[in-house]
Amino acid sequence: MAKVDVGDRAPDFELPGTGGRTYRLSEFRGQEVVLAFYPGDFTPVCTKQFCAYRDDQDEIEALGVQMLGISPQPVESHERFADKYELTVRLLADEDRSVSRAYGVTVGRLLRRSIFLIDAEGIVRYRHVALIGASFQDVDDLQSAVAQLPSGRPAGSGATAEG
DSSP, X not given: OOOOOTTSBOOOOEEEETTTEEEEGGGGTTSEEEEEEOSOTTOHHXXXXXXXXXXXXXXXXXXXXXXXEEESSOHHHHHHHHHHHTOOSEEEEOTTOHHHHHTTOEETTEEOXXXXXXXXXXXXXXXXXXXXXXXXXXXXXXXXXXHTOXXXXXXXXXEEEEO
């Protein structure tokens, strides 16, 4: 299993997503991006996670980052999930798990709840891969990660976390 670490170039990808379009990581070059890998639509922790991001959308926007959720369900499931809970994060379908494998967040058929913060040059500056997916990185955690970005933000060398 590949493992993307802090300081590595983020693997580019192209995935279908909500809003009837295809997303490429490279289209966000010049902007910071948060990739939120999650196990599944409509599951209790994932629902709580993305509803929290919805409820804290103002704080996320204030961070100046683009946020993308990635899981193996098809776009149709993502659209139902987003509609039911009025979610604000764009959700991408990694049905063959190629992107989650490239980032090293799969264990067998399971996807680990994970957050990657990618800087404007496409370098991973923060990585958190949950060993147990019973909790998630909330907006406060994202704010701490963004504060560590070296360009135009308070100084820091990036961070990695497992847990």
